[in-house]
Amino acid sequence: MIRKLTDKDHEQVMDFLSVEPALNLFIIGDIENFGYETDFQQLWGEWQNDRLIAVLLRYKENFIPYAKGDFDVKGFAEIVLAAEQFQILSGKEEIIDQFDPYIPSKQKRSMYFAEITNRSNLEKIQTREEIHVATVDDVEAIFTLRENIEEFTASSASRDSMVHTIQTNSGRTYFMKDQGKAITSASTTAENSKPAMIVGVCTATNYRNKGLASKCLSALCDDVLKEGKSLCLFYDNPAAGSIYQRLGFNEVGRWTLLHKAE
CATH class of the missing domain: 3.40.630 (Aminopeptidase)
Structure with missing residues (x-):
């Protein structure tokens, strides 16, 4: 029934x-x-x-x-x-x-689903001074970063969503900047009493291959794990997957999205 x-x-x-x-x-x-x-x-x-x-x-x-x-x-x-x-x-x-x-579906997409439950493989960060926790005032700078990255689709709706997430404490964004501009960021969303979802991991093209995203993500995961929660994320890029696995994420299955046919 x-x-x-x-x-x-x-x-x-x-x-x-x-x-x-x-x-x-x-x-x-x-x-x-x-x-x-x-x-x-x-x-x-x-x-x-x-x-x-x-x-x-x-x-x-x-x-x-x-x-x-x-x-x-x-x-x-x-x-x-x-x-x-x-x-x-x-x-x-x-x-x-x-x-x-x-x-009936017009599109079906399947992604890897991974989870981290302990801090042992996260990067050890000596100082947090260069890693910032975003406030509502930082949202525009973070979306300017995302708009310049091919893999991301930034919109006014997702801007509003980030503002709402920050205001309601249902997620957080950590980011680094250079010369006043955001250059790498990582966010959580859908935080609850158990796990949190990692989203929006990105680095500006000219700042890649320097380990900035790993550092930012490690700081974010470290803080959330200290609160007794776990974290999970989706990915479909094997290169990104190898980075997450190095930090301690383990694949727990695949997540599929089925889009309605028009």
Whole structure:
């Protein structure tokens, strides 16, 4: 049976999701931040003999399913397709692949998913003076950096998102600068009581191959890990993956995004 989840289900939901907290980072974070029912967020659960076996989150136009075993894929797909807002279905690769017969997609992308849980391989930083924690006043400089990097797509919407993240303490950005300009940065987003997601790791072209991104990322990870959280990230570039692995990130699976067909 599939039904909407409410606050009364919270203990069972969190116990269910906490078995794989990194993979459920977004669901856990959105529940902690926004609860079970708003105009932009809802959650559904599938129950079998009073036991929760699957969860589906809608956050705005994005849907994330999670299950540990067999579940009613068709039933979840019907909920997703019934939503006018639906644009992206994402999650653990082996879960998203099961939706292929039910949801037509114009694009499917799979990325490596990695997690770090201890500080032992992080770079040892002698001084933090050159590494800054961004405030709202630094957002424009950081997006000027991103706009000049081919792999990044910076927009006013993502600017607003970074401002909101800083103001609500749901993420942080560490960066370095030279002559008043940001030259490398690394951010977290969707921070919650368990893991945090690393995003926006980048370095200006003229400053690459100097270890700046590793230093910035190490400082960020070190502080978050000291708080008793873990960190995770996505990557699809093997070169970037080797850097993350050197710092102590371990691959825990693949994450797939399925974009709605127009």
